[in-house]
Amino acid sequence: MIKKLVQKVSRSMGYEIVPMWRMEDLHFTGHLRQMFGMLNIKVVLDVGANTGQYRNFLRNQVGFEGCIVSFEPIPELVATLRERAARDANWHIYPWALGRSNTEAMFNVMQRTQFSSFLTPENSVQPAFSEMNVIERQERVEIKRLDSVFETITAALPSGGVYLKMDTQGCDLDVVEGASGVLDRIAMLQTEVSVLPIYSGMPDYHTSLTTLSALGFDVTGMFPVSRDEYLRLIEFDCVMLNRKIGLTHRSVSTV
Numbered sequence: 001m002i003k004k005l006v007q008k009v010s011r012s013m014g015y016e017i018v019p020m021w022r023m024e025d026l027h028f029t030g031h032l033r034q035m036f037g038m039l040n041i042k043v044v045l046d047v048g049a050n051t052g053q054y055r056n057f058l059r060n061q062v063g064f065e066g067c068i069v070s071f072e073p074i075p076e077l078v079a080t081l082r083e084r085a086a087r088d089a090n091w092h093i094y095p096w097a098l099g100r101s102n103t104e105a106m107f108n109v110m111q112r113t114q115f116s117s118f119l120t121p122e123n124s125v126q127p128a129f130s131e132m133n134v135i136e137r138q139e140r141v142e143i144k145r146l147d148s149v150f151e152t153i154t155a156a157l158p159s160g161g162v163y164l165k166m167d168t169q170g171c172d173l174d175v176v177e178g179a180s181g182v183l184d185r186i187a188m189l190q191t192e193v194s195v196l197p198i199y200s201g202m203p204d205y206h207t208s209l210t211t212l213s214a215l216g217f218d219v220t221g222m223f224p225v226s227r228d229e230y231l232r233l234i235e236f237d238c239v240m241l242n243r244k245i246g247l248t249h250r251s252v253s254t255v
Contacts, residue, residue, distance in 0.1 A: 028223040029061045031239065035220060036064060039187045039245065042160025045146070046070040047098050047175055048167035050114055051080050055091060066090065067157045073097040073107055073141035074116060094153065099143040099174045107141040110134060117169035119199035126196050126234055133198055147181030161187035161245075170194065170202030173211055183215060187245045192225060195233040209238065216243045 035041070041064075046054050049070035058064040067090045072078050078095040085091040097107065097118070110116045112132035123130040146164075154162070164179070164186045166172040172191045179186065191212065193205045203211075209219070217240035225235040 025061070028221070028237070029057075031221045031223075032058075032062045032064075035188060035239070035241070036062070036161075036163070039161040039241075041163045041187065042066040042158045043154060044068045044163045044165060046165050047146075048072070048169070049077075049081055049093075050167075051077055052084050054165060054167070055084075055088075059088075066160070067092065069094065069153055069157075071096055071098055073143075074109055074113060074139060077113060092153070094144075094149075096142050096144045096149075097168070098146050098178055099171065100145065100177045101143065102145055102148055103143050104140055105143055106138045108135045109137050109139055111136050115169060115198075117171065117199055118174075119170045119202055122197055122200045122202075126198050126228060128228060129198055145178035145181075146175065147179055150179075150182045150185070163187060164189040166191050168192075170197075170199040173203055173208060176212065176215065183242070184244065186242055188220075188239065188241050189217060190237055190239050192235055193222075193238045194235055196228065196235075198234065205236075205238075212238075212240055217241065218243050218246065 043066060044058060044064065046068055049055070049072040052070065055068050055070060058068060069092045070081055070085075071094050072081055073096055075095070078093060081093045085093050099118075105118060108117055108120065110121070110132065111134045115121070115129065115133040121133045121135065123133055162185055166175050166189065168175060169192075176183070176189075176191075189212070191208060193208045194202050195205055197204065219238060220241050221239040223237045223239070224233055225237055227233055
C-alpha cells in the first residue's frame with residue numbers, strides 16, 4: 001500500500017521510481033524511444049528472435065507500435081513465435097537465419113536456446129555459461145541474405161525508418177555482409193558486441209566497431225548485456241546510426 005502511494009505521488013510530480021537493477025534497461029529504453037522518434041522508425045527487423053523477447057521489450061517498454069519482422073531458424077521456436085504473432089497483426093515471422101549467402105548450414109542448438117549459434121561454444125574464457133552454452137543438438141537451417149529478401153518482406157509494410165536489430169551469438173557481421181545491398185535503407189542498427197568471447201572465432205568489439213564504422217555507422221549508445229563476477233563486460237548491445245541518414249537530422253543532444 002505504501003509503495004503504491006509513493007509511486008502515485010511520484011508520477012503526479014512527473015517522476016518514475018524504478019529499482020536499481022532496471023536502471024540500465026531504462027537508459028536503453030529511453031535511448032530507443034528518442035532515436036525511434038527522431039528517425040521515424042516504422043519497421044524493426046528482429047534478427048535472432050528466439051521466443052520473442054525483443055518484441056515484448058519493444059511493445060511493453062519502448063512503446064513501439066510499428067511493424068516487427070522476426071527471423072528465427074529453430075523450428076520449434078518458429079512455431080512458438082507464429083502462435084504468439086497470431087495475436088499481433090504487426091508482427092511477422094520468417095523461419096530463416098540471416099547471413100552472408102543464400103544457403104543451408106548446420107546450426108548449433110544449445111542447452112539454453114538463447115545461446116544457439118553457428119559458432120562453437122568456447123567456455124574457457126567465461127565458464128559461468130558452461131552449463132547453458134553447450135551444444136544439445138544440430139539442425140540444418142536455411143540462411144538468407146537480407147538484401148535478397150528485403151524488398152519482398154518490406155513491400156507491404158509502412159514507409160519510414162528501418163531499424164536492424166541483431167542478436168546472432170557471434171554472427172552479426174555475417175548478417176551485415178548479407179545486407180550490403182540495402183544498408184543505405186537501414187536508418188539504425190543494434191549489434192551484440194563481444195568483449196570476452198563465448199564462442200570460437202567470434203569477432204571482438206574492436207573488429208565489430210571498426211567494420212561497422214567503415215560501412216558508415218556511428219555509435220549512439222552502448223548498453224551492457226552481461227558481466228562476469230568481477231563486473232567485466234562480457235557483451236554489450238551497441239546502437240548505431242547510419243551516418244548518411246543522420247546528416248538529415250542535425251539537431252544536437254546533450255543527453
